[in-house]
Amino acid sequence: MTRRHYWQGGLSRTMALVLVVLVAEVSVVAASASAQVEGVAPPTLVSNHGQIDPDGLLTRGGTVFQGFTTGGSPGGYELSDVSVVLLVPPPDPPDTEDVHELSGLRSKAALEQAAPDFTIEIWSEKGINIKMPDELLYTLITPPSVPLGEAVAFTAPPDTVLDPNTSYYVKIIGATQVAWDMDREVDAGAAEGWSLHTGLMYQSVGANTYITYVPNAIIAVRGTAL
Numbered sequence: 001m002t003r004r005h006y007w008q009g010g011l012s013r014t015m016a017l018v019l020v021v022l023v024a025e026v027s028v029v030a031a032s033a034s035a036q037v038e039g040v041a042p043p044t045l046v047s048n049h050g051q052i053d054p055d056g057l058l059t060r061g062g063t064v065f066q067g068f069t070t071g072g073s074p075g076g077y078e079l080s081d082v083s084v085v086l087l088v089p090p091p092d093p094p095d096t097e098d099v100h101e102l103s104g105l106r107s108k109a110a111l112e113q114a115a116p117d118f119t120i121e122i123w124s125e126k127g128i129n130i131k132m133p134d135e136l137l138y139t140l141i142t143p144p145s146v147p148l149g150e151a152v153a154f155t156a157p158p159d160t161v162l163d164p165n166t167s168y169y170v171k172i173i174g175a176t177q178v179a180w181d182m183d184r185e186v187d188a189g190a191a192e193g194w195s196l197h198t199g200l201m202y203q204s205v206g207a208n209t210y211i212t213y214v215p216n217a218i219i220a221v222r223g224t225a226l
Helices: 010-039
Strands: 044-047 056-058 063-069 077-085 119-127 130-139 151-155 167-173 177-181 200-203 211-213 219-225
Touching (some): 063 219, 077 119, 077 167, 077 177
Antiparallel strands (some): 044 219, 056 177, 063 200, 077 151, 077 219, 119 130, 119 167
């Protein structure tokens, strides 16, 4: 008589249970690792926040441009955010007798102006031999609040990508006062090839020309090499 052996699948269920447990554990580990990565701040590509001077540049509502040059990562860089220090608060009460060497008399009316709306943009550069802003590329997201006199990060929108070995400008709009670095130094730890342009550019309200100043504006550019 022929005996027929029917596999009831007991071993299969056991193996399936083991696989389910393993997959679940791997998923938990992966999720944990992902959470850790998301919780880590993107690298600082270039910064001069550690070089801040106690003084600032009184711009009276104009626009400040600070140029920078990217490194040589073949895929470019995905920008995360740019932080700046805006409107260093005047003394309390305001010193109406103080005269700012670069901007003239700091009147009481100017010192008591309400903080303007701030906007940060990324602009291209005209060309190798034309060191000036050319076209608007990206407008960063302004945070809900902008603490005056502190480093404030403006977030880049998704897919904000910068080309390798290319010069750009951080455009600070509505800046009554921007912290500066007179020595024009860069903090240690910058990504390879990244640098800041020497000096900042200022454009007064309604003007079509730029004025170049000796110091660098205080900025920090963060992102990831692609």
